[in-house]
Amino acid sequence: MPASSRPAVAAVLSAALAAAALTGCSGEQQPTVVDTSGRIEFSRPLVIPPLDRGTVAEDGVREFDLIADEGSREFRPGVSTPTWGFDGDYLGPTLAANVGERVRIRVDNRLAVPTTVHWHGMHLPARMDGGPHQLIEPGGQWSPTWVIDQEPTTLWYHPHPHGETEEQVEMGLAGLFLLESPGTAALGLPDRYGIDDVPVIVQDKRFTDDGGFTLQTRGFVGSLGDELLVNGTLAPYLDVTTEAVRLRLLNGSSARTYDFGFDDGRSFDLIGTDGGLLESPYRTDHVQLSPGERAEIVVRVSPGERPVLRSNPPDLGMQDVLAAVNGGADRFDVLQLRAANTLEPSPPLPPVLADIPRLDPMYAVEERTFEMNGLQINGRSMEMDHVNEMVELGALEVWVVENRMAFPHSFHVHDVQFQVLDVDGRPPPPELAGWKDTINARPDARYRLIMRFEDYADPETPYMYHCHLLAHEDAGMMGQFTVVEDAEAATSELQLPDHDGSH
Ligand SMILES: [Cu+2]
Known part of the structure; x- marks a missing residue:
């Protein structure tokens, strides 16, 4: 490309x-x-990405290796397509870990360009999030570690370098990350x-x-x-x-x-x-x-x-x-x-799958509005050294997402899973009634989301929120928030290291 x-x-x-x-x-x-x-x-068997459970080190940490590199693949016999992939030519392994475990993932960047790996949907410290601030230079390595602390589900990972995300994902850098737990295994869902x-x-x-x-x-x-x-x-x-x-x-x-x-x-x-x-x-x-x-x-x-x-x-x-x-x-x-x-034979599905405690807006301490207009949010484009929102540690917040255009956008928040309170004032449909980290923001629609920022205060490292239409995100339809102990004392100016954001 x-x-x-x-x-x-x-x-x-x-x-x-x-x-x-x-x-x-x-x-x-x-x-x-x-x-x-x-x-x-339908002439080709579906490729199943290899399942990678990593290896458990002596200290109990589940360790994975991911190598981002260039390659090529014949999607059609005899026609070679230049691709990028993790541990292979295109896409990456399906990582799997258990809720409650500490994981460590060593990422090697063998590409000719800087990249990052973002763990989409994961609750984790901002420094481990793999957003635009965690660039891995060509030939470099990055080894984030965190404890899996959320519901079992299907997450994914992909690059997130500012302005370059679409190209890198399109070239093939993406994979699934499954979170598992014994409680879910007991439900008898298909799980082989x-x-x-x-x-x-x-x-x-x-x-x-x-x-x-x-x-x-x-x-x-x-x-x-x-x-x-x-x-x-x-x-x-x-x-x-x-x-x-x-x-x-x-x-x-x-x-x-x-x-x-x-x-x-x-x-x-x-x-x-x-x-x-x-x-x-x-x-x-x-x-x-x-x-x-x-x-x-x-x-x-x-x-x-x-x-x-x-x-x-x-x-x-x-x-x-x-x-x-x-x-x-x-x-x-x-x-x-x-x-x-x-x-x-497959057993019938159980009538109850999960208990979802409902977050109550009565207890929200903050309401913020995110107006999507043009390729901006609240009239601003992404600036690497500007923190748009400072959230107090432990806060329950309502985020109101308003798409003011006649065109679709979407809205993704890092670090948290949220609940949709309502869409244009109406209760969410069943497909929006569970835990979400990304929603389609329909034209001229208003979504009220509720989320709690429970852990990992770090005034110096922001998380992202953005439109997940990747061309929009790359064009700056993104903002930054920090989770801080004291919102009054927090600053919206980030001190960037020399190499940060210069690409
Ligand atoms: Cu958009």
């Missing part, structure tokens, strides 16, 4: 925005629509990795004629591809040998929102969202995910059948023509499930 195209992104997006504002809702141009439904010959508990990392791509990845801005959301990779596999199928299979869906795309369902309209159970299991399974026939969001679903199959996981046109909350420009009319076949002729 040409690095030289990077600085143009903000300009292109701004131009798209201006053009859209000028044409209003009339939308004269004929939007490109991508539809691969019914056209995919790669057999009935399967990662499904969905990324849209556009290939050049000679096989490289390319980014092509379409609409306002950023770059949209016309083909899908699932765990780095084009046109994949999955052999299913059990009556029920759990799919851990990650929207690992930069800009595209998916609305996952099945080609035959069958129902499935949504059992978990970003930060943990739902209170009980939610029966539905579709689940919409914007970039960075996860969903765990359990789908049942009959012997011999071949249902296809499909992404139908998502509801972007925009008028049709404008939505279409932003991928709102696109339809993709994602993954074919090939049920064996004899299936191993």
